[in-house]
Amino acid sequence: MSSASSSSSLSQRAEAILSYEANRVVPALGGIVDQGKYDAEKNPNGLINMGTAQNSLMYDLLREKLNCSMESPKTWSDEMFMYSPEEGLPELRDAIAKLLTVTSRAVTPLNPDKMIIFNGADAGLEAMGFVLCDSGEAVLLPVPFYYGLHSNLKVRPNVDVVPIPLTKELRPGETQPFELTAERAEEAYQKAVKEGVTVRALFLVNPNNPLGDVYSRQQVLDLLKFAKRHDLHVVFDEVYMSTVFEDGVSHNSIFQFREDEIPDMQKVHFVWTFSKDLAMSGMRIAVNYTWNNKIHEALKSIAHFHGTPTGWQAHMAKLLTDTDWFVNVFLPTSVKNLKEAHRYFTQGLSQLGVPCHKGTAGLYVWADFSKFLSAPTAEAEMELNQKLLRAGVQCTPSVTCQGQERGWFRVVFAKDKSILETALARIKTALQSN
Amino acid sequence: MAGSVPPEMSTLGKRGDRILNTSFLLTEGFRKCSANLYHAETNPNGVINLGTSENRLVFDLLKEKLNGHNVKWEDYMFTYDDFKGIPELREAVAGFLTERAKSPTPIDPKKIVVMNGGGMCMEALSFAICDPGDAVMVASPYYGGIQFDNEMRPEAKVIRVHFYSKLEPGQTEPFEITASKFESVYQEQTQKGMKIRAVFFVNPNNPLGDVYPKQLVLDMLQFCHRHSLHLIMNEVYMNTIFKEGANFQSFLGLKPEEIPDPQRVHFVWAASKDLSMSGMRFGVIHTQNESIIAFIRNFTYFQTLPTYIQKVMACLLSDRDWLNNVYFPTNHKRLREAHKVTTDTLDAMGVPYLNRPSGLYVYANFKKFMPSLTKEDEMALFYRFINDGVYIAPSLAFFADERGWFRIIFSRPFDEVKIGTSLETLLSQLKTEISSSDWLEKNTAETWKTENPQLYKECKANMK
Numbered sequence: 001m002s003s004a005s006s007s008s009s010l011s012q013r014a015e016a017i018l019s020y021e022a023n024r025v026v027p028a029l030g031g032i033v034d035q036g037k038y039d040a041e042k043n044p045n046g047l048i049n050m051g052t053a054q055n056s057l058m059y060d061l062l063r064e065k066l067n068c069s070m071e072s073p074k075t076w077s078d079e080m081f082m083y084s085p086e087e088g089l090p091e092l093r094d095a096i097a098k099l100l101t102v103t104s105r106a107v108t109p110l111n112p113d114k115m116i117i118f119n120g121a122d123a124g125l126e127a128m129g130f131v132l133c134d135s136g137e138a139v140l141l142p143v144p145f146y147y148g149l150h151s152n153l154k155v156r157p158n159v160d161v162v163p164i165p166l167t168k169e170l171r172p173g174e175t176q177p178f179e180l181t182a183e184r185a186e187e188a189y190q191k192a193v194k195e196g197v198t199v200r201a202l203f204l205v206n207p208n209n210p211l212g213d214v215y216s217r218q219q220v221l222d223l224l225k226f227a228k229r230h231d232l233h234v235v236f237d238e239v240y241m242s243t244v245f246e247d248g249v250s251h252n253s254i255f256q257f258r259e260d261e262i263p264d265m266q267k268v269h270f271v272w273t274f275s276k277d278l279a280m281s282g283m284r285i286a287v288n289y290t291w292n293n294k295i296h297e298a299l300k301s302i303a304h305f306h307g308t309p310t311g312w313q314a315h316m317a318k319l320l321t322d323t324d325w326f327v328n329v330f331l332p333t334s335v336k337n338l339k340e341a342h343r344y345f346t347q348g349l350s351q352l353g354v355p356c357h358k359g360t361a362g363l364y365v366w367a368d369f370s371k372f373l374s375a376p377t378a379e380a381e382m383e384l385n386q387k388l389l390r391a392g393v394q395c396t397p398s399v400t401c402q403g404q405e406r407g408w409f410r411v412v413f414a415k416d417k418s419i420l421e422t423a424l425a426r427i428k429t430a431l432q433s434n
Numbered sequence: 435m436a437g438s439v440p441p442e443m444s445t446l447g448k449r450g451d452r453i454l455n456t457s458f459l460l461t462e463g464f465r466k467c468s469a470n471l472y473h474a475e476t477n478p479n480g481v482i483n484l485g486t487s488e489n490r491l492v493f494d495l496l497k498e499k500l501n502g503h504n505v506k507w508e509d510y511m512f513t514y515d516d517f518k519g520i521p522e523l524r525e526a527v528a529g530f531l532t533e534r535a536k537s538p539t540p541i542d543p544k545k546i547v548v549m550n551g552g553g554m555c556m557e558a559l560s561f562a563i564c565d566p567g568d569a570v571m572v573a574s575p576y577y578g579g580i581q582f583d584n585e586m587r588p589e590a591k592v593i594r595v596h597f598y599s600k601l602e603p604g605q606t607e608p609f610e611i612t613a614s615k616f617e618s619v620y621q622e623q624t625q626k627g628m629k630i631r632a633v634f635f636v637n638p639n640n641p642l643g644d645v646y647p648k649q650l651v652l653d654m655l656q657f658c659h660r661h662s663l664h665l666i667m668n669e670v671y672m673n674t675i676f677k678e679g680a681n682f683q684s685f686l687g688l689k690p691e692e693i694p695d696p697q698r699v700h701f702v703w704a705a706s707k708d709l710s711m712s713g714m715r716f717g718v719i720h721t722q723n724e725s726i727i728a729f730i731r732n733f734t735y736f737q738t739l740p741t742y743i744q745k746v747m748a749c750l751l752s753d754r755d756w757l758n759n760v761y762f763p764t765n766h767k768r769l770r771e772a773h774k775v776t777t778d779t780l781d782a783m784g785v786p787y788l789n790r791p792s793g794l795y796v797y798a799n800f801k802k803f804m805p806s807l808t809k810e811d812e813m814a815l816f817y818r819f820i821n822d823g824v825y826i827a828p829s830l831a832f833f834a835d836e837r838g839w840f841r842i843i844f845s846r847p848f849d850e851v852k853i854g855t856s857l858e859t860l861l862s863q864l865k866t867e868i869s870s871s872d873w874l875e876k877n878t879a880e881t882w883k884t885e886n887p888q889l890y891k892e893c894k895a896n897m898k
Contacts, residue, residue, distance in 0.1 A: 009662065009698070011565045011631070014729040021732065052514060059509040066507045076500040078493045081711045083486060085468060086461075119550055119715075123736035130587065131450040135566070155732050156561060156587060200447065266445060281514045282741035284550075294446055298454040301586065304461075305554050305737070310713030312740050 017155050038392070040418060048415075048423045051394045053146075053209065053363045055243070055279040055414040057337040061330060062279065066319065080311030086303045088117025088287075089313040095320035096287055100272065102327050103242050106255035114291060116299050119284040119308040121239050121273035122152045125203070127288065127302040128269060129157035131295055132201050132233050138162045139201040140188060140232070142180045144366070144403035144410075146209040147396070162199055164188040165404050166211075168368075177357060178211050178366075180204075182222040189230060201233035202226070207240040207251060210366050210401055210410035212359020214244060217252050221261065228263035235269045239286075242277040242331050245339040246360035265291045274316075276363065278326070279334065284308050285316055338363070338414060345413040348424040352431060363414040367395075370407025372431050381406045384430075391430035393423050458582045459831040460485070463816075467825045485825040487640065489674070489710040489794050489845040491768040495761055496710060503749055511741040518727070518734055519548025523744045526751040527718055531703065533754060534673055535686035545720055547730055548744070549737045552670050552704030552717040556583040556634065558733070559700055559719065562726045563632050563664045564590035570632045571595055571619065571663075573611045575797070575834035577640040580668075584634075593628065595619045596835040599799070608788065609642050613653035620661060632664035633657070638671040638682065641797050641832050641841040643790030645675055648683040652692060659694035667701050673708035673762060676769035677791030686720070696722045705747065707794065710765070715739060716747055769794070769845060776844040783862065787842075794845040801838030812837045 010018075038046035087093070093112035101109045118124040133139065135158040141149060143163040153159040164185050166178040174181060185202065192199050204223065206215045215223075227234045236254045244251050254262075254270055262268055273286035285308055290296050320326070342365070346356050349367055357366040373380040378399050384407070385397045398408040413420060446454060463485045472480035518524065524543035532541045549555050556579075564570065566589035572580055574594040584590040595616050599608040604615070616633070624630060635654055637646040651667075658665040667685040675682055685701055693699060700723065705716035716739060721727065739747070751757075776796055780787050787798035804811045809830060816828040819840075829839040 009563075009631075009664075010725055010729065011561070011563055011568070013565055014562045014726070017732055018725060018729055021728075054513055056509075056513075059512055062512060063507045063509070076497045078490070078497070080713055081493055081496060082488055082490070082713045083464070084713055085465075119738070120736055126733075126736060131446060131453060134447045134449045137447070151732065152736075275514075280512050282510070282512045284738060284740045292445060294454055295450070298446060298450050301453050301456065304582075305551075305557055305587070307550055307715045309550075309715045309739065309743050312743055 013158070020154075038419070038422075040422075045392065047389070048393050048419060048426065050364075050412045050415075050423060051396045051410075053276065053412050053414075054281055055276065055334065055338070055363050056416070057341065057414050058279040058330070058334050061333060065325070065330075075315065076311060077314075080309075080314055082310060084307070084310040084313065086300045086307070087115070088303070088308075089310065089317060092117060092285075092313045092317040092320070093287075095317045095323075096272075099320055099323050099326060100241075100255070100287075102323060103277070103331065104238070104253035104255040105250075106253065107258055108255075110255065110289065114289050114296065116288045116296065116303050117308060117313065118286045118288060118303055118306045120306070121237070121271050121275065121286040122148055123306040124271045124273075124286050124288040125149065125235070125237065126152040126155075126157060127299050127306070128201070128203075128235050128271070129153040129159040130302055131298045132235075133157065133159045134198075136160070137198045137200050138192060139203050139235075140164055140185060140192075140199055141203045142166050142184075142205075142208075144178075144210055144398060144401035144408070146205060147400045147402070149203065149205075150402075160197070162188055162192040162197060163402055167404050178213065180208075180213075180215070180219065180223070182226040185223060185226050189226075199230070199232065201235055203235045203237060205237040205239075206253075207238075207244060207361035208359075209240065209362060210364055210396070211357055212362040212364065212366065213357075214249055214251050214361050217256075220252055220254070220257070224263050224268075227267070231267075233267045233269065235271065237271045239271065239273045239276045240362050241272065243335070243338060243363060244361040245335050245342055249360040251361065267292070269295065277331070277334075283312075283316060285313070341413050341415065341417070341420060344417060345411075345420050345424070348420065349411075349427070352424070352428055354427075354431075364410050364412045367409050367411050368407065369409055369431075370405065373407045376406045378406065385409075387430040387433055388427065391426040391433070393426045393430065453586065456582070456586055458578060460578045460827060461582075463820075463825050463827055463831070466820060472823065479823065481820055482824050484843045484846065485827040485841070487707065487794050487841075487843055488712050489707065489765070489769070490847055491772060491845050492710050492761070492765045495764060499750065499753075499756065499761075500746065503746060505742065505745050505749065507742070511745065513741070518731060519546065519738070520741065520744045520748070523548060523748040523751075526748040530751040530754065530757075531686055531718075531720065533758075535669075535684035537684075537686045538689050541686065541720065545722060545727070547719045547721075547727055547734055548739065549717045549719065549734060550715040550739055551737075552668065552702055552706060553579045553583050554737050555702045555704070555717040555719045556580060556666065556668065557586075557588060558730045558737075559632075559664075559666050559702070559726070560584045560588040560590050561733075562729050564588055567591065567629070568631045569593050569623070569628045570634055571616060571623075571630060572634045572833075573597055573616075575609070575641055575829060575832035575836075575839070576634075577636060578831045578833060580634050580636075581833060590631070591628070592833075593619065593623050593630065594833055594835070598836050599839075607644075609644065611639075611644075611646065611650060613650070613657045616654070616657050620657075630661070630663060632666060634666045634668065636668045636670075637685075638669075638675060638792035639790075640671060640793060641795055641827070642788055643793035643795060643797065644788075645680045645682040645790070645792050647681040648688075651683045651685060651688070655692075655694055655699065658698065662695075662698070664698045664700065667699060668703075669701065670704045670707050671793055672703065674765075674769070674794065675792040676766040676773065680791035682792075698723070700726065709750070709761075714743065714747070716743075772844040772846070776842060780842075795841045795843045797839055797841050799839050804838055807837040809837065816840075 036043050036046045038048040093115045097110040097112040138160040141161045168177045270289040274283045275281035355368050381397050396410040467481045467483045470480045472482040524546045528541040528543040569591040571593045574596045581592050584592050597609045604612045700721040703718045705714050706712035787796050812828050826840045826842050
């Protein structure tokens with residue numbers, strides 16, 4: 001019973017969310033380890049956070065660039081203090097369109113007028129939930145997934161997730177573990193329909209979180225065809241677009257497909273953010289892009305509640321106009337750093353007897369700790385999670401990501417080598433402890 | 435077949451369609467203006483925006499201050515951070531509010547949540563307190579955003595408690611708010627089956643400019659307590675009281691024993707008006723109710739400010755010496771001057787208005803320029819003004835029940851927008867036309883409708 005409910009009388013939806021949060025299977029932070037964030041010098045016993053997907057490898061480059069561009073000339077001007085259009089400043093949309101046209105290798109340049117700025121991709125995804133679905137309706141999402149999506153869709157829009165379970169075990173015709181096929185999507189869809197659920201959309205995270213997979217061209221086409229068969233919208237969450245670190249692998253953005261290849265352009269939407277590709281999660285800049293005018297208008301109304309400061313948008317627009325620097329300096333450096341960190345960390349895990357799914361993108365690995373579980377159960381997985389926390393490393397267990405197999409964890413590796421070294425030592429300790 | 439998508443499914447679904455069709459008159463005005471904005475050199479025939487409530491009189495002070503700041507980039511600014519607002523910022527806000535509201539005890543930074551705007555704070559509280567179909571009460575005329583904040587996503591209904599310029603029992607001033615009127619509307623509406631959950635109260639008032647004294651604040655607290663309602667005290671104009679001697683009582687200035695139900699009162703403030711930075715997207719909730727804070731934390735993640743900006747705001751709000759001795763005195767002086775220019779012009783043109791001590795606007799009565807006091811006639815006049823180059827917001831934008839009033843923003847720099855001149859030109863034009871014998875006949879809503887079918891369609895939506 002919520003003790004506050006009688007005296008504070010919250011709405012039923014607020015009470016429901018509070019009790020959902022209280023019971024959610026999420027790694028507990030406090031109680032076990034509450035020694036603050038790890039810092040090599042100031043807090044060497046602090047918790048190493050390998051649960052939040054942030055790229056910590058680029059701050060020196062960014063600091064240099066930003067301190068430069070923001071000091072001169074004088075940065076604050078009148079317009080920055082005033083209300084700006086709901087869809088975001090035109091110069092920011094222009095700059096993002098230019099950058100994404102290059103990084104997505106788009107077949108036609110992105111149109112800034114189809115873009116709406118939100119103060120975060122989760123806000124943008126929540127908005128898609130509001131606009132595409134009525135309360136109580138659902139979207140299809142392959143799992144394991146980024147657990148935040150469940151909250152984004154549930155808390156305010158009251159949209160449910162219908163999982164498309166992906167498995168380590170291959171089915172006939174599949175070529176790799178955790179492969180997302182149209183067949184699996186179809187199966188999940190039919191199951192939902194039988195249960196009386198109204199499914200409105202398919203959300204695809206490409207490159208994928210937490211697997212780190214990049215969908216092939218054929219995969220994207222197959223999934224679009226599947227969606228068309230059932231008149232579903234498709235939302236392409238491509239926030240990790242430029243984090244492909246594996247040589248010879250390229251990301252297939254929705255922008256690479258010609259109009260005639262896409263069954264229904266009015267039902268295809270795109271989300272991107274500064275937080276991952278550009279390592280700037282603190283900036284609160286994200287975009288929704290849609291070819292559907294009605295949806296664009298509806299999203300604008302919601303964007304009213306998700307504005308980023310005008311002055312901020314102007315600063316970021318200025319920063320982004322140096323497309324050359326981003327494409328030729330920042331992103332290649334980021335990819336190189338990610339590749340090195342990935343290699344170092346997966347080798348380290350391998351030496352500990354922890355294999356990883358062969359992801360090619362992202363800031364994390366999907367690591368298999370299953371042989372260290374006392375039993376293939378959720379309880380055993382939580383037990384291992386607690387061991388990791390006690391040793392001083394925070395990861396995201398499979399249960400949280402709605403993964404089918406027990407003992408897998410998403411571990412963020414986009415950190416300095418010295419931190420990864422410490423993390424590996426702690427993981428070793430955890431695995432050897434009782 | 436159960437669960438399958440009906441063949442006639444709209445691309446958007448019912449909720450998407452509703453969102454699409456929810457419009458907001460103040461936004462319409464803002465958009466129309468933005469599409470053809472006046473600029474002395476580049477667009478002298480554009481529309482002068484005297485409709486959007488922004489204080490543009492003190493940008494020189496702000497620029498000097500902020501450009502002098504030199505907040506350096508540090509790694510933590512690139513990352514996700516405390517989604518209630520970084521501690522340094524909440525401490526600065528707490529200190530600022532404690533002082534300006536004359537709080538008897540220091541305000542606790544842990545009871546503060548920072549979001550990306552005042553309206554966003556209001557929406558969050560609506561989500562926390564109301565289920566879809568529940569209702570909130572607001573005194574009209576009120577800032578139209580409150581409608582949007584409640585209706586759009588939370589799907590809470592807004593019950594208007596109308597106040598009028600003509601004095602009713604219990605009133606001593608036009609549009610004076612009384613708790614007794616709230617009580618009678620409450621009874622009437624609950625008998626009709628409305629589930630009322632909260633009152634949204636704005637002090638100082640927008641669009642009227644009224645400033646409410648302690649007794650009324652206490653009366654409203656008692657009214658809410660009697661019916662177990664939440665009370666949202668929106669004080670975004672708290673520091674925009676430019677006339678001396680105004681009798682203002684901030685909720686945060688009350689003593690604990692004066693508040694019957696501390697778990698059910700929530701305070702909202704923003705930088706948009708008091709600090710003249712609507713573009714900063716900076717809003718604050720203060721509440722004792724930990725459950726509400728816990729609930730809102732589920733989505734403050736979607737509505738935080740960039741970490742760098744939080745640092746900038748923390749610095750600004752901590753500089754109380756500058757705020758108290760430079761910013762506020764200069765701001766209030768300029769507001770007084772601009773207010774006088776506007777009221778002198780209205781006096782000279784014979785347009786009655788409310789003379790009030792706060793806000794960025796004057797609520798003025800244009801009924802003698804209207805053939806009749808209908809919604810259509812008011813909308814026709816609204817669009818007529820825009821055509822003639824000035825955007826001012828009609829009473830419909832404030833969900834008032836009394837037609838003919840318009841809110842005129844006066845906080846515009848004199849050398850850029852000669853308010854007095856532009857108002858004077860506009861009004862004298864109108865006056866000349868209206869004295870021509872057939873103006874009132876020619877300028878009926880019917881005529882306007884015929885001449886502007888598209889506009890009429892658009893504004894029908896705004897006439898609800």
